Amino acid sequence: MLLRILELVGIAAFAASGALVGVTKRLDIFGVCVVGVFTGVGGGIVRDVLLGIHPPTALGSWPILGTAFGISLLVFYVHFAVHRLRREILVLDAVGMGLFASTGAVIALDHGAGPLASCLIGGTAAIGGGVLRDVLVNEVPLLLQKDLYAVPALIAAALVVAVSESGAPNNIALVVGTVFATTLRLLALWRHWSLPGPRIPE
């Protein structure tokens, strides 16, 4: 139950970030909602396509689609207020990322994927929405450029796989993965940690 609510919180945060980008690109109301909804559910859809879950769960879920759509609509109308909440959205987004990475890995294991594939599918579920958002609005995906985002997602998925393979119940694996990824992401935001870029002489 708590998991279900946290999932919707994560989707809402993802959708808000997508809709904000849509507003910045001056898309119309439908475009803003499409980019918002896609950012919210895109990671889960890619996960399900890779695992052969047909049709992808998110496409048939009123709570998920309703949340993503409602938040996108809200952002379209009150984007000024939302801009002021950017910090809060970043925190919620970190929760969503950790949760998606962890649930993605568990779902992959449940569908018979091996440990390595489960790590990667968990990571993909966490970052897929953001990558789709940036491809749609014609930007080089932000998370490829700087910022510690995908690394916590991948580590969390690996943790979940390790804990789950060690025989512990999935719930414990989920909590460990989510808490770890969210904490690492928030620490990275707070301390401005980033990865090195290539050394290219000017």
Add this chain to the structure above:
Amino acid sequence: MLLRILELVGIAAFAASGALVGVTKRLDIFGVCVVGVFTGVGGGIVRDVLLGIHPPTALGSWPILGTAFGISLLVFYVHFAVHRLRREILVLDAVGMGLFASTGAVIALDHGAGPLASCLIGGTAAIGGGVLRDVLVNEVPLLLQKDLYAVPALIAAALVVAVSESGAPNNIALVVGTVFATTLRLLALWRHWSLPGPRIPE
């Protein structure tokens, strides 16, 4: 039979719009054909991937691929004439959009997708080709920016699902959906209807 012919008409119109964009971007003959074919069959491929139809129907169909490829080649060589036919292409494209949304929804229902998922998959089948086209040639997808395009597609798919769930035969559902979406799209083009954009002070 009529349905089959209309489907090829829709694919031809989609392919023509894709090939024209390819010419504008000065791609070579192969690039123009790839973008044209992808625009023609992309929506159906995404639909089939989401539904788990392997391999996607379009990839094994000579009539579909031949039509999309032939039209793209034609556009490559006589794009001046095609430019002058832009209005006619827009009308054919509206027919294709309505038809793809409707058949997409019926195919989704047939493959066991729920009502909500079937609406979205129908809508995706109708707009997928255009979105792939714009992502390939590195543009923000046109249909996210203005113009009533995806809204008629989604409404048509919803109509088809409602009619079909009410127990009416699929053929009637298809006709209702296609006629509705095409009419709404043509009205929107004729009256220059569009959706509101975000209010951002200059």
Add this chain to the structure above:
Amino acid sequence: MLLRILELVGIAAFAASGALVGVTKRLDIFGVCVVGVFTGVGGGIVRDVLLGIHPPTALGSWPILGTAFGISLLVFYVHFAVHRLRREILVLDAVGMGLFASTGAVIALDHGAGPLASCLIGGTAAIGGGVLRDVLVNEVPLLLQKDLYAVPALIAAALVVAVSESGAPNNIALVVGTVFATTLRLLALWRHWSLPGPRIPE
């Protein structure tokens, strides 16, 4: 066995080209590796999604992922040296392209796809990584613009399907397809063959 090694060589060449593009775009170390790995395994993943192989083979293979990741990391640190090896990378890339087109077609036939679909899926496996790379870094895919790249891939896949359908063992089909595509690609590079672009008056 030789096939397995050649496959890794091809993936390494693809990954190197992807990582080089990432360095040019000044992505951070993680972004460079993601683009490199995606370019290396992207074609195979798209192939598997189209054929309904879940989860895609590459996602569960340590040798494949390790090769793609290791090469990307190497390119990140020694990209100057790699730039000087551009000619060698182009040759390896041609081998990889021919091999992916041929194995893709054989795998598609094995999974029950028809001849036409197998050609296209083989071609997709060969060019998918490069297209994903260019979409990720926000460029119009290079292979749509000039250069004989996808044409040899498609012809090779068609050859493989023809040889295999004629009853010859798959190994022979693979060798014929790979040698043909690689040779044609190298000839095209050497003689600067390219396809015509659209005639647009200035």
